[in-house]
Amino acid sequence: MLKLASLIWSILAVAFAGALIIVVLNVPTPAQEDMRAIPIAAAIGALLAIPAAIYVAKRIMALTKQ
Numbered sequence: 001m002l003k004l005a006s007l008i009w010s011i012l013a014v015a016f017a018g019a020l021i022i023v024v025l026n027v028p029t030p031a032q033e034d035m036r037a038i039p040i041a042a043a044i045g046a047l048l049a050i051p052a053a054i055y056v057a058k059r060i061m062a063l064t065k066q
Contacts, residue, residue: 001057008060009053016052017045 020041024034 005057012049013046016049017042020045
């Protein structure tokens with residue numbers, strides 16, 4: 001399951017990080033604040049993708065178990 005979860009995480013981490021970066025860029029703040037918030041948002045997105053990837057991997061394993 002760890003291999004499947006890591007593959008799913010690689011996709012979800014990009015999606016979550018991208019979504020949070022878009023949120024940061026759409027919130028009106030000074031440019032200097034955006035430059036510091038972008039890597040933080042990307043890191044938070046990657047971290048949030050870990051439990052989501054584990055959940056999805058468990059669901060896939062449960063649905064394909066015969």
